[in-house]
Amino acid sequence: MLRPFERQDAAHVARYHVLPTVQRYLIRPTRYQEDVAGAVDVMSAQRGLQRPGDTLTLALERKLDKAVIGHVSLRWSDATAGQGELLFAIDPAHAGNGFLTEALTAMMNMAFDHFRIHRVFVRCDGRNHHSAKLMQKLGMRLEAHYREHALFQGEWDEELHFAILDREWQASSKVHPLPIRERVA
Amino acid sequence: MGFFPDFPIVTPRLILRPFTRGDVDAVFDYRGRRDVAFYLFDGPLSRDEVATAVQQRVVQIGWNEPEDKIVLGAELRETGTLIGELSLIWRSEEARQAEVGWIFHPEYQGRGYATEAAGAMFDLAFRDASIHRIFARCDARNGSSWRLMERLGMRREAHFREHAIFKGGWDEEFIYAVLRREWRDGV
Ligand SMILES: CC(C)(COP(=O)(O)OP(=O)(O)OC[C@H]1O[C@@H](n2cnc3c(N)ncnc32)[C@H](O)[C@@H]1OP(=O)(O)O)[C@@H](O)C(=O)NCCC(=O)NCCS
Numbered sequence A: 001m002l003r004p005f006e007r008q009d010a011a012h013v014a015r016y017h018v019l020p021t022v023q024r025y026l027i028r029p030t031r032y033q034e035d036v037a038g039a040v041d042v043m044s045a046q047r048g049l050q051r052p053g054d055t056l057t058l059a060l061e062r063k064l065d066k067a068v069i070g071h072v073s074l075r076w077s078d079a080t081a082g083q084g085e086l087l088f089a090i091d092p093a094h095a096g097n098g099f100l101t102e103a104l105t106a107m108m109n110m111a112f113d114h115f116r117i118h119r120v121f122v123r124c125d126g127r128n129h130h131s132a133k134l135m136q137k138l139g140m141r142l143e144a145h146y147r148e149h150a151l152f153q154g155e156w157d158e159e160l161h162f163a164i165l166d167r168e169w170q171a172s173s174k175v176h177p178l179p180i181r182e183r184v185a
Numbered sequence B: 001m002g003f004f005p006d007f008p009i010v011t012p013r014l015i016l017r018p019f020t021r022g023d024v025d026a027v028f029d030y031r032g033r034r035d036v037a038f039y040l041f042d043g044p045l046s047r048d049e050v051a052t053a054v055q056q057r058v059v060q061i062g063w064n065e066p067e068d069k070i071v072l073g074a075e076l077r078e079t080g081t082l083i084g085e086l087s088l089i090w091r092s093e094e095a096r097q098a099e100v101g102w103i104f105h106p107e108y109q110g111r112g113y114a115t116e117a118a119g120a121m122f123d124l125a126f127r128d129a130s131i132h133r134i135f136a137r138c139d140a141r142n143g144s145s146w147r148l149m150e151r152l153g154m155r156r157e158a159h160f161r162e163h164a165i166f167k168g169g170w171d172e173e174f175i176y177a178v179l180r181r182e183w184r185d186g187v
Helices: A007-017 A033-045 A099-114 A129-137 A166-174 B021-031 B047-057 B113-128 B143-151 B180-185
Strands: A055-061 A068-078 A083-090 A119-125 A141-152 A155-165 B014-018 B069-076 B082-092 B097-104 B133-139 B155-166 B169-179
Touching: A007 A033, A007 A068, A007 A083, A033 A055, A055 A099, A068 A099, A083 A099, A099 A119, A099 A129, A099 A166, A119 A129, A119 B155, A129 A141, A129 A155, A141 B133, A141 B169, A155 A166, A155 B155, B014 B113, B021 B047, B021 B069, B021 B082, B021 B097, B069 B113, B082 B113, B097 B113, B113 B133, B113 B143, B113 B180, B133 B143, B143 B155, B143 B169, B169 B180
Parallel strands: A083 A119, B097 B133
Antiparallel strands: A055 A068, A068 A083, A119 A155, A141 A155, A141 B155, B014 B069, B069 B082, B082 B097, B133 B169, B155 B169
């Protein structure tokens, strides 16, 4: 389930928010446990897109046990050109189960259908092959691969940009797989 | 720390040097043209606009802080004619990044002058300014510009589609880059 953050989520968020591997994807990196509550406050205030620059952040709550295992954000980066950026993070303990694919698909539908965004893009670390694969699975195109264009926490950064246009998303999401039916003799 | 190189820079056929007030006519000759401005952010400039631009350039000869530009005129050694300009913008101090740009008079295109001049600018940036990475952008349709980037050994790092509006239509953009250790086998 995707829903806005609440203050009480800090305990769950603390499990993954401070991990070094997650830092790269946070709008506001929190290296120390005591900063997590502040980060959750910020995220819980991001509830809509009123003007360019605004961010909408939703918590990924697992249906099974209501645990918060990550978050997805949509940042409205440019109004005239209708650009939106997706950001996300997941607790590595829950990665690889398709939760992010599900959540990002829902965010993408919302970006294009509800917010009428023209192009959605994602930036990710060039060394993070999981993210890159996930973007490709979602039908996004690799548009940029920057090498050593910036420093991140003292090291040369490598960054990938993936993007998809509204018409490409609509075209791809129209192709629904046929429902699997029991064969009747 | 700032960067104030010595000028002029001399290459086999060209002299790269700061602008002077006397350059207005020569600059207007190319910056006033529609074909030259086609892929540039600014449209064709009027003579007054060129005069203002030249006046700004006279002092764009070094870097004090990021976003400062070094803009140089390219002059033919043989005749002293000003045939184009190059800019080197300091984009990041911490990550030692610079962005390069070029504009040449169409009558002097197609002879490798831009390649020669840009090569000297890259030497300046990598060797004298210790820049780590130089990048350049251009419209995906601007073949002369991205072919120049490829001649210089730059790598296409980005191909953005419809990421912005440019002159009333969707923009399609290339970004090319080269690292210091890749330039002329490392400098
Ligand atoms: C971009 C621009 C500077 C490139 O100029 P250019 O003349 O094509 O570049 P050069 O001077 O290096 O000449 C290279 C061409 O001359 C040819 N050439 C001839 N003699 C040469 C030599 N000795 N060395 C290298 N190339 C030579 C090359 O084959 C090349 O031709 P090609 O592009 O058809 O392959 C020029 O087109 C321009 O000013 N455009 C308008 C402004 C603009 O758009 N600027 C860029 C904004 S991003």
